[in-house]
Amino acid sequence: MRTTSKHVLAAVAALSVTALALTGCAPDLAPGGASEATGASAVRVGMITSQTGPLAAYGEAYTAGFEAGLDYATDGTGTVDGRELDITWADDQGNPDTAVAKAKELIGEGTQILAGTVVSGIATSLAEQAEQNRVLYISGPAATDAITGVNDYTFRSGRQTYQDVATAGTFIGDPEGKKVVVFAQDTAFGQGNLAGVQAVLGGKGATVEGVLVAEDATEFTPFAQQILGAAPDLVFVAWAGASSGAMWTALAQQGVFDAAPVVTGLGDVATYNAYGDAGASISFLNHYFGGASGTDAEAAMIAALEDAGATPDLFSPDGFVAAQMIVQAVREGGDDVDGMVDALEGWSFESVKGELTVRAEDHALIQPMYQVRLVQGGADWVPELVEAVDADEVAPPVAGE
Template structure:
């Protein structure tokens, strides 16, 4: 566990001051400087397989805290004591850290990239009645899991529903999921069936053994099936060979192929398929084109970091924490009430924390990759309206 005291660089403070000139505190703002600091715990991956995602989240969080606090690092004059713990994508480590923070009296916990970790921490939040705001973890099960758990990013339903927007109304259309025969691939198949299948699509799959190295026969199966849309869910070192096989077998000429656009490090991973793919996207730098996003990007870059896939998740988490404290003080129930139904301008656009189940109703994006010298960069195709991809209220 590490403890970081927030000392904001003058350049970052000036960015926030410019962005928030119209939102500066007035003489009516309460002075809470004499009260004890608010303790906030951030638990996320700083090492391990998801460390890059954790770094993106943390960069966004620090930019969001600067923005939401008008560059002061305080809320209405009240100091924030922010402590960090590395979960390394391990639920046991996260739960141990959460218990330690809760034992010290912390009432706000945020972070986590892994869905399994988020669900484990959510259980601790419920048992101990503390506010928990999960991060990039995408599992739909996090939404509505209990009264104390929120999220600051998108969820799987929104990813899959965004994929469906490439073919319009999915009713009666044939959608094939092409994925590895692993928990990850099977989970994506289940998600497509639950979202697009429930909307009337005919969902089938080609699941490839995880140890496969020759993908031509599987690519041919896609062509033979002649689906209206192929949803590709793939991870790992065989990605390049897989995309090459789909290109060689003419899959892109035969149908619409959609996959998720990942973080900056993946932009060059698609080879000859790069400019033939349709990408559903949670976020890439420049996608939203609003003032809040501009402030986020400027702040992250001023800190020497790169805006990336999960930067908005950290930024929104900071906005939510400041809102919860500003309206709720030290009272967790009041913090929850302050967040439920809250609509605000986030880096992706207008964002609402749905009161019923704490889903984050937010825009999503369609994107493509375009050549930029010897590399590839994302380009916006369309903004997908938040209500279009809003998940059903969790029961």
């Protein structure tokens, strides 16, 4: 295991909240937590994600992907070498205090593995709990770079902001001397994207400035005018949530698309039509869309999702990978959390997006990314792959170096 001096600074509150159990996944346990079928003790796993709140749809995709990944990683048994996984799902409601309270409750009940959340601010708080309580934590879709290298016990099953930004950089060639404006919400996610663009493209010679908007803003015309006033060579948009449609409409109405190339991340399926006619003009970086990779693991995931009445979506692989990582940790690490950490560090494996590697030095998840465009498919807009970007081309530098 590594040793790191980095710590997450987060305020935590101990609230009395009961975690929600997904009864369909929990085994029948004999007294003391032993499986009646095998006699072996079950491994307690706490899954914390948004089941309600503004990012509940992302949490739903993550959850469905996890169920598909667990089936894939355990060959349909739901067990690891005969051991049951006692899985409890908890709703973080998009609130860090709620998430921390539920994490504390789960840890108090003997949970050794926590996973999940789509919210960057929650992920940093859960990472702190993992270090304080010496439990394994595998962050979900939360993109903040702060998770990578934060402590020995924290990993991630999704991509991080640096990988998004590095993928955006593949659209503009040499950034030396160019001006990039980051248009984002004033949240941990948005601030992380601004910092990422400053680090990645600014580090290559671009001038980078931010136009940050309050998360509850509903009028975007003044911000679009601010972008135009900056005279950028590239506009990088980092946005999440229900206000996306109004934001894109404002940019189109104010002529931002005529003034500079615009690049952003392609969101979940529900957003494909929200870009309107602007969708044809945007250069999309992409973490994942259904059919992007063509791997065997992707085919298995899509089949499982469709059987469950779900659709492959942006964060389906994050849940799928989380299940693979949990199974690897239990299979190789047993009941020892430090052993679980050792089992994941440096691990390379085949997953939905192809070969992934958990970098030993800082637990970054090295993975390919995608350039995508939207095209009209009948009445709807649908993604089309432009190019797969090699994992090493967008790999973040080792945290702390």
